[in-house]
Amino acid sequence: MRKIVERSLRQAGLDLTKVFEAGNGAEALVVLQTNPVDLILCDINMPVMDGLEFIKQLPGVANAKGVPVVMITTEGSESHVVEALSHGARGYIRKPFTPEQVKEHVVPVLEGKS
């Protein structure tokens, strides 16, 4: 899924300088310890540490302060959306998606309009 998302962002015309990948929330927290980022795209349904637990942990990570988080998931549950948004997620993209849908959700977040 990580490659698909990256491909969609490139297809949407976004200029990606560097992309860091992680297989789950715990790995992502480790990546963030040493790598500042502009945007976090995160699935909910992941092994080890899911996306909802991951965003709950983000306030304790210096490199994640003020960084927008957009969730990408198959979960259509409204409670998941509410929970993700209540913990700071700025957007929510449901799979399957088109590159245009990714762009619609990501660009306003990067521009601070969402």
Place this chain on the structure above:
Amino acid sequence: MKSANELLAGKGTHEAWTPLLEMATREVFELMLGCQLTIPAAAEEPIPEVTAMVGLAGQLCGVLSVRCDGKAAALMTSKMLGVELDKVGPEISDAIGEVCNMVAGNFKNKIAGLAEGCLLSPPTVITGSNYSLHCLAESPGLELRLLFERMPIVISLEIHS
């Protein structure tokens, strides 16, 4: 739209879900792989070299699986990741697992109550040629046979409750 419980309590539950499963599958292939699935003229059984499975738990318990041969799995991966077919490698498992995950999620989101009341497991993918799958589900499941770029794929939903 009927809830999952109403459908499960009713007669012909499984048949009622077949069009939703087909729609969910078609949407995933159209949006993520950019291709249309077609109906085979005759039932074709793929050599099951790749089987992806996602568990469903909660209001609906069961397993959704996608199975196909290695060639179809490689082409799906190529289309989904935008890489040349001859450069596709071990990411096949991730790609097919993700297809299965998206079909399962898209399917449950089409049934009232299941988006909230049913959770998905992370995908499991089996590859190889010398294996068989045995389902101990109590109910007869759903099975869709479709063609992906003229290659047979099978989408199954085994229902446990």
